[in-house]
Amino acid sequence: MYVAVKGGEAAIDNAHHLLADRRRGDRSLPAITEAQITEQLSLAVDRVMAEASLYDPSLAALAIRQARGDMIEAIFILRAYRTTLPRFGVGLPLDSRTMRIERRISATYKDLPGGQLLGPTFDYTHRLLDPTLSGDPEVPEPSCRDGGVGDLARVSDILDGESLIETEVDDDAEPGDITRTPQEFPLSRAERLQSLARGDEGFLLALAYSTQRGYGRSHPFVGEIRIGIATVEIDIPELGFAVAIGEVRVTECQMVNQFKGSAARPPQFTRGYGLVFGQSERKAMAMSLCDRALRAAEYGEEITAPAQDEEFVISHCDNVEATGFVEHLKLPHYVDFQAELGLVRRLRTAWQERGDVAGGEEGDEPIGEAAQ
Amino acid sequence: MNAVTYNFAYLDEQTKRMIRRAILKAIAIPGYQVPFAAREMPMPYGWGTGGVQVTAAVIGPRDVLKVIDQGADDTTNAVSIRAFFRKVAGVATTTHTAEATVIQTRHRIPEHPLKEGQILVYQVPIPEPLRFLEPRETETRVMHGLEDYGLMHVKLYEDIAHHGRIATAYAYPVKIAGRYVMDPSPIPKFDNPKMTMSPALQLFGAGREKRIYAVPPHTEVKSLDFEDHPFEVQTFTEPCALCGARNVYLDEVVLDDRGGRMFVCSDTDNCESRRAETGVQS
Numbered sequence: 001m002y003v004a005v006k007g008g009e010a011a012i013d014n015a016h017h018l019l020a021d022r023r024r025g026d027r028s029l030p031a032i033t034e035a036q037i038t039e040q041l042s043l044a045v046d047r048v049m050a051e052a053s054l055y056d057p058s059l060a061a062l063a064i065r066q067a068r069g070d071m072i073e074a075i076f077i078l079r080a081y082r083t084t085l086p087r088f089g090v091g092l093p094l095d096s097r098t099m100r101i102e103r104r105i106s107a108t109y110k111d112l113p114g115g116q117l118l119g120p121t122f123d124y125t126h127r128l129l130d131p132t133l134s135g136d137p138e139v140p141e142p143s144c145r146d147g148g149v150g151d152l153a154r155v156s157d158i159l160d161g162e163s164l165i166e167t168e169v170d171d172d173a174e175p176g177d178i179t180r181t182p183q184e185f186p187l188s189r190a191e192r193l194q195s196l197a198r199g200d201e202g203f204l205l206a207l208a209y210s211t212q213r214g215y216g217r218s219h220p221f222v223g224e225i226r227i228g229i230a231t232v233e234i235d236i237p238e239l240g241f242a243v244a245i246g247e248v249r250v251t252e253c254q255m256v257n258q259f260k261g262s263a264a265r266p267p268q269f270t271r272g273y274g275l276v277f278g279q280s281e282r283k284a285m286a287m288s289l290c291d292r293a294l295r296a297a298e299y300g301e302e303i304t305a306p307a308q309d310e311e312f313v314i315s316h317c318d319n320v321e322a323t324g325f326v327e328h329l330k331l332p333h334y335v336d337f338q339a340e341l342g343l344v345r346r347l348r349t350a351w352q353e354r355g356d357v358a359g360g361e362e363g364d365e366p367i368g369e370a371a372q
Numbered sequence: 373m374n375a376v377t378y379n380f381a382y383l384d385e386q387t388k389r390m391i392r393r394a395i396l397k398a399i400a401i402p403g404y405q406v407p408f409a410a411r412e413m414p415m416p417y418g419w420g421t422g423g424v425q426v427t428a429a430v431i432g433p434r435d436v437l438k439v440i441d442q443g444a445d446d447t448t449n450a451v452s453i454r455a456f457f458r459k460v461a462g463v464a465t466t467t468h469t470a471e472a473t474v475i476q477t478r479h480r481i482p483e484h485p486l487k488e489g490q491i492l493v494y495q496v497p498i499p500e501p502l503r504f505l506e507p508r509e510t511e512t513r514v515m516h517g518l519e520d521y522g523l524m525h526v527k528l529y530e531d532i533a534h535h536g537r538i539a540t541a542y543a544y545p546v547k548i549a550g551r552y553v554m555d556p557s558p559i560p561k562f563d564n565p566k567m568t569m570s571p572a573l574q575l576f577g578a579g580r581e582k583r584i585y586a587v588p589p590h591t592e593v594k595s596l597d598f599e600d601h602p603f604e605v606q607t608f609t610e611p612c613a614l615c616g617a618r619n620v621y622l623d624e625v626v627l628d629d630r631g632g633r634m635f636v637c638s639d640t641d642n643c644e645s646r647r648a649e650t651g652v653q654s
Contacts, residue, residue, distance in 0.1 A: 008450075008451040009451050011448065012448055076412075076416070079412045080412045083412040084379075084382075084384065179409070180409050181409050182407035182408055182409050182582045183407075184407065185509055186510070311508055315509075323416065324418040324419060324580060325417055325418035325580055326418075327418065328417075328497070331441070331449050331478075332441060332447050333442075334623055335443060335480055335558075335623070336541070336542040336543075336558050336560065338560070338621075338622070338623060338624055339560040341624065342541065343541040346537070347537075347539070350535070350536055
C-alpha cells in the first residue's frame with residue numbers, strides 16, 4: 001500500500017549536515033580563514049561586495065567560504081544580511097577626482113596630466129600557468145610612487161573644458177533608492193545606475209559585448225579607468241559639517257561615445273558611466289557600455305537592440321533574482337503538472353476522435369504555459 | 373565583525389510598516405497589484421519570498437501558522453518556511469486548516485472551507501496575468517488602468533478555436549469585484565471557485581516582482597469565461613485511494629514502471645483528518 005512521503009524535516013537536516021561536511025572537505029588539510037580569502041582572493045571578495053551592495057571585506061569573505069566559493073550564493077547571503085541593517089545616514093557623493101589612485105589609464109590620450117598608471121593589473125601578463133606559485137614562494141616588495149597619487153583631473157573634465165563632451169548637470173534631485181522603493185519604469189538614470197552597479201557581471205559583460213558587435217552600437221572609447229581609494233563622508237547635523245567615516249576601493253570607468261548630433265543637440269561626445277565597489281574593470285567597463293546603450297532614448301536614437309531596452313536589461317540583470325526564479329523550477333510543481341496532465345489527456349482524446357472522424361492528420365498544437 | 377541579530381518575524385518594524393501599508397492599499401483596491409519595496413529574504417527569490425514577507429508583516433505572537441506547498445504540509449519548502457517562522461517569530465504552527473489563523477500556501481487552497489478571521493497568504497511567481505501576452509510592465513499597467521482586457525479574452529477565444537476548450541489548467545485568470553483581472557497564483561483552476569465570497573482574507577505576495585494584491589473577505593472572484601463556454605473545473609473519475617474523498621484535488625502517484633498509478637488527496641491534512649474520523653488505515 002502506498003504511504004505518503006513524510007520526514008521532510010529530517011531529510012533537510014541531513015542534507016545540511018552533508019553540505020557542511022563537503023564545505024569543510026578533507027579534515028587533514030587546514031581550514032582556510034576569512035583573512036586568507038580577503039588577502040589572497042581579493043577580487044572574489046570585491047565582486048561579492050559589489051553585487052551584494054555591501055562594502056565589508058570580512059563579511060564578504062565569510063560569505064564566500066560559507067558558499068563554498070559559489071559567487072552568486074555568496075552574493076545572495078551577503079545581500080540577505082545587508083537588507084536587515086538599519087540606515088543611520090546618507091553619505092555625500094564620492095569624489096573620484098580626489099581619490100588615492102592605484103591605477104589610471106586612458107585610451108583616448110597618449111599622455112595626460114598625472115600620466116598613465118598601470119597599477120596591479122593582469123593586462124600584459126602572459127596567461128601561462130605558473131607552477132612556481134605552488135607552495136609559498138617569496139614575493140618581493142613592489143615599487144610604487146612615493147606618497148601615492150591623488151587629485152588627478154579626469155579625462156572627462158579635460159574634454160568638458162572644450163564643450164566637446166556633454167556636461168553632466170547636477171539637478172539637485174534626491175537620487176532614488178532601488179532597495180527602498182519599488183522600481184517603476186522608466187527609471188531615472190540614478191536608479192538605473194544603481195541597478196547596473198549591483199547587476200550580474202556576466203550578464204552585463206555579454207550585453208556590453210553585444211553592443212560592440214552591432215546590437216545597439218555606441219562607438220565607445222575608454223576615456224578613463226581609475227581604481228583607487230575614495231573617502232566616504234557623511235554630514236553630521238549636530239556638527240554642521242561632514243566627517244570622514246571610512247574608505248572604499250572603487251573602480252570608475254568613463255566611456256566616451258560618439259554622437260553625431262540632432263536638431264536639438266550639437267555634435268558632441270556623450271558619456272557612459274560605470275562605478276563598482278572594489279577592483280573590477282571588466283564590470284565597470286561593461287556597466288558604462290550598458291549605461292550609454294540605455295540612454296538611447298535620451299538622444300533620440302532608434303531602440304533596436306536588447307542592450308538599449310531598459311525594461312529588458314534592468315528586469316533581468318540581478319543575479320540573486322534570476323538564480324532564485326530559475327532554480328525554483330526544482331521545487332515541487334506536481335499540482336500544476338497534474339492539471340496539465342489532465343488537460344493534455346483530454347486534448348489528445350479530442351484530437352484522436354477528430355482524426356477518427358476525418359481520417360486526416362493535424363499538427364501538434366502547443367498548449368499551456370511554462371511552469372511558474 | 374558585527375553581531376548578527378534579527379527582529380521578531382525577521383523583518384524590521386519599518387519594513388513591516390511599509391508592507392502593511394501596501395496590504396491595506398491592496399485590500400482597498402481588490403485585485404490591484406500594489407508595488408512594494410520587497411526586501412531580500414534569507415531564502416531565494418521564487419521560493420516564496422513574497423508570501424514570507426506578507427506573513428511576516430501580518431503575523432503576531434499569538435497566531436497559529438500553517439504552511440503548505442502543493443497542498444501538503446510536509447513538502448520540503450513548506451517545512452523550511454514553517455521552520456523559519458518557528459525560529460524567527462516563535463509562533464505556534466499546525467497542520468490543521470481549521471486551527472490556523474494564518475495559512476501560507478503555494479499552488480493550492482485547502483479543501484476545508486476557510487472561515488472569518490483566517491488569512492490565506494499566497495506565494496506568487498508572476499503577479500501579472502497579462503505578462504505572457506504582453507511582457508512589458510509599462511504596457512500592462514496601462515491596460516489595467518484602462519480596464520483593457522481584450523487581449524486576454526482573445527487568448528481564451530483562440531484556445532477554444534484551436535483546442536475546443538480553454539487550455540489553461542492552472543493560474544486561470546479571474547476578475548475581482550467586477551474590475552481588475554488578477555492572477556490567482558498557479559493554483560489549479562479546480563481551486564478557483566473557493567476564492568469567491570470567501571469569509572477569509574486572501575493576500576498575495578510576489579517578492580521578486582515586488583507586488584502585493586488582495587481579495588478582501590466576501591468579494592466576488594469570477595473566473596473568466598464565455599457564455600457558450602462557461603468556466604469548468606477539473607474532475608477526477610476516481611476517489612482518493614486513501615480516504616475515499618470525492619470532489620477534492622488529487623495527485624497522481626506513479627507506483628511502478630509498468631503504468632501503475634493511484635490517485636491520492638493533494639491536501640494531506642484533509643486526507644489525514646478524514647482517515648482519522650473514519651478509522652481507515654493507510
